[in-house]
Amino acid sequence: VLELDLPGRSVRFRRADGAGEASEAFDHLLIATGAAPIRPPVPGIDGSGVYAVNTLQGGIDLSQRLDSDKPRRVAIIGGGYIGLEMTEAMLLRGLDVSLVDMLPQVMGTLDPDMAEPVAAALKQAGVELHLEEKLEGFDLSDGKLAAVITDKGRLPVDLAILGLGVRPNTALAKHAGIALGVRESIKVDDRMQTDVEGVWAAGDCVESRHLVSRRPFWVALGSVANKQGRVAGVNIGGGNTVFPGIVGTAVTKFMDTEIARTGLQERELEDLNIDYVTARINSRARSGYYPGASPIAVKLYAERGSGRLVGGQIVGGAGSAKRIDIIATALHAGLTIEDLLNLDLGYAPPYSPVWDPVLIAARQTLKLL
Numbered sequence: 001v002l003e004l005d006l007p008g009r010s011v012r013f014r015r016a017d018g019a020g021e022a023s024e025a026f027d028h029l030l031i032a033t034g035a036a037p038i039r040p041p042v043p044g045i046d047g048s049g050v051y052a053v054n055t056l057q058g059g060i061d062l063s064q065r066l067d068s069d070k071p072r073r074v075a076i077i078g079g080g081y082i083g084l085e086m087t088e089a090m091l092l093r094g095l096d097v098s099l100v101d102m103l104p105q106v107m108g109t110l111d112p113d114m115a116e117p118v119a120a121a122l123k124q125a126g127v128e129l130h131l132e133e134k135l136e137g138f139d140l141s142d143g144k145l146a147a148v149i150t151d152k153g154r155l156p157v158d159l160a161i162l163g164l165g166v167r168p169n170t171a172l173a174k175h176a177g178i179a180l181g182v183r184e185s186i187k188v189d190d191r192m193q194t195d196v197e198g199v200w201a202a203g204d205c206v207e208s209r210h211l212v213s214r215r216p217f218w219v220a221l222g223s224v225a226n227k228q229g230r231v232a233g234v235n236i237g238g239g240n241t242v243f244p245g246i247v248g249t250a251v252t253k254f255m256d257t258e259i260a261r262t263g264l265q266e267r268e269l270e271d272l273n274i275d276y277v278t279a280r281i282n283s284r285a286r287s288g289y290y291p292g293a294s295p296i297a298v299k300l301y302a303e304r305g306s307g308r309l310v311g312g313q314i315v316g317g318a319g320s321a322k323r324i325d326i327i328a329t330a331l332h333a334g335l336t337i338e339d340l341l342n343l344d345l346g347y348a349p350p351y352s353p354v355w356d357p358v359l360i361a362a363r364q365t366l367k368l369l
């Protein structure tokens, strides 16, 4: 699609089969243009050997290159969830992996203390961590990647994979004059309609409402995109339903380490001037005496005064990550720490200690209120 003609109620597009341009009229229009990967304009970024995995084709191209060229050393640029997942994939293929990030920690959506066990797991797996190092470019010799250049030095590699995040892909909407919000994502009402009647938007290209901060927020996650798509579809089809908002839940893993977060993290609470208490506990994901009881760390945040739960993070072994859903549900319901503590959660030794680790964290947080 090349252009949206909103007054004329049509879209102009170029045919994929090369048969030129055409227009299509619409009664309703849904914009679901997703997000675009961030590619800093540094020297060599378009060189052979520098890959992105934001599309299926990008993944297929990388996989084929790994099979044909048998590279030995790879640099992952960016320590977010895509970077971690690609690091794991490359290690499993037997490559030497260096991970570069300009932040002092990996997983910037976690508090620094919760990101520490993730960094420890990376180091233990043999990853060379280059934190607080900013990408400056790629050294290409004869068009082939020879090294990644950072502000701290030169890393000789055969391949580099970008995981530097994404931004809303909203050029079409912007050009058509549709109202934009946070980071130029498309503003929608709770029925997923833009500020233009009959023009809807959903997924990575739209702004959401954060139910904890009660502010506009932007996320690019399939979990959210699917729900928004359903709501837009029901409304376009003549029904009436709403998408209330998000609480910022995300899960991932690196090898045996499961990583999860929801709600607001320390940095966000401080930016919003929310006075909080926080507690972090270390426990086991099963009863301690039960075989395979892996470690789990749970950190919770509550608003001082009201006791309202405002965030949580979990890092640990098998059985850790999806416990974040208890905290996410509590955030949706606006529960206090005391409400959370009294939840009737299931217990049997193969699944949790008698006090679930989330409830142990709630108990410790309550003591601080």
Ligand SMILES: Cc1cc2nc3c(=O)[nH]c(=O)nc-3n(C[C@H](O)[C@H](O)[C@H](O)COP(=O)(O)OP(=O)(O)OC[C@H]3O[C@@H](n4cnc5c(N)ncnc54)[C@H](O)[C@@H]3O)c2cc1C
Residues within 6 Å of the ligand: 001, 002, 032, 033, 034, 035, 053, 054, 055, 082, 169, 172, 202, 203, 204, 205, 220, 221, 222, 223, 224, 225
């Ligand atoms: C490697 C990777 C791993 C991920 N893992 C997870 C995960 O574990 N959990 C999770 O929740 N999310 C995950 N995500 C995010 C998830 O994939 C996205 O949030 C989701 O795909 C967004 O859906 P969408 O329909 O909004 O956009 P997309 O799926 O990006 O679809 C947008 C489509 O619009 C098309 N388009 C754009 N502009 C135009 C135009 N002008 N004309 C015509 N077509 C256009 C694009 O080609 C694309 O096909 C991951 C993403 C990546 C890249």
